[in-house]
Amino acid sequence: MSARRVVVTGLGATTPLGGDVATTWSELLAGTSGVRLLTEEWAQTIPVRFAARVAVEPSEQMERVEMRRLDRSEQFAIIASREAWKDAGSPEMDKERLGVVIASGIGGVTTMLDQYDILREKGARLVSPHTVPMLMPNGPAANVGLELQAKAGVHTPVSACASGAEAIGYALEMIRNDRADVVVSGGVEAAIHVMPMSGFAAMKALSTRNDDPARASRPYDLNRDGFVLGEGGGVLVLEEYEHARARGARIYCELVGQGLTSDGYHIAAPDPDGAGVQRAIKFALRDAGLSTKDIVHLNAHATSTPAGDVAEASALRAALGIDADHVAVSATKSMTGHLLGGAGAIESVFIVKSLQDRLAPPTINIDELDLAVTIDVVRDKPRALPAGDIAALNDSFGFGGHNVVLVFKSI
């Protein structure tokens, strides 16, 4: 079998910066923060009183009846997938060759907790019959699969904050292995709720900059103090190259490789040596048939935690060596917050747009760069990327020691 190449033919997103890709991308280039104070009563009872909610509520994008049987994470998946599918030209195709791989880090956690409240207050009889399909982590993928009638396989890899990237990698393999010609792939998260936020706060993982939420997510800044929880999701339509050409699809770029490793170090802390990250980059480049010289841009995981940002930056410098000097690194979580299982997906959307527009988005909120960060961070304003053939990396890491690196290349 000749090697089957995989290209990106559609994009969709709903994020703290916009209800679609175009709005999100323009706000991202403008350096806008999507982080806001939470107005809910419960937010006043926990140490962290802000988050990055989606800019456009699902109620403005879908029917009420449809919404009530979908968890918020499933709503995000449907909204982003509809945009991506339309953007891909709504391909007419054999549905047995259509797959869906959409991940979530936590699944329908708000449904689970809301229904538990109903159980405690009103009894088992009033627990919704939609509870289980709404809380299951494969629910976002399953609902998108149902809507598109995808029959090549519907999957949900779960690896905490690496889930979205892992889903895209899984989709890449589905097409390479000839299981599918088109796969709708990505990640979503909807976990802005008092319980998960209390849990993250108890780990001291969240920023507590309550007096200045828009400046709380500050990757690489010396005074960063944790991540900011975000919500939303991103979806990419991946397609086999000849399939896309045959139907005259608009092709954004090529997804040329992935690298996956695990740290075997700690359940939540990054391995300070970053060996797992370095190996993932090496494997991804080898899979892509590229070298560090080809890489001009990287959308970093960079969540704004004191330990994580430096461990990642050091690993990037070690893996890319002297070639790191020509890699424009963007930490877009400074604007979107951290979408957990949605992060690797929206950041892949951003990379596709970066390759298309030849612009690396800015990193905001760096007042004083941490001197331990020895990579070339794009600060405050977008930076032009070179003309010609270029490639970019997206790295994502998850609690549990999961490392995922994706390689995209201009076409």
Place this chain on the structure above:
Amino acid sequence: MALAHADVLSGLKEIVEEVAGIPAASIELDKNFTEDLEVDSLSMVEVVVAAEERFGVKIPDEAVTDLVTVGDAVNFIVNAAK
């Protein structure tokens, strides 16, 4: 407590509209829950529980399978409340 047929029908219309998004005006006695109103098995559970709450009646699981049309449900509820 006896319930008026018309009151049960209008209450049931509101419930089905809430659950399935079918406009109350288009819900009639002869409409089939599954085929006409797109109330699937999970949503039917919601309709039944909401109807029990609203009308103060008990609709046993074994009775639910016989509630094929809106009229069946109205008759069951009116009889159960007698």
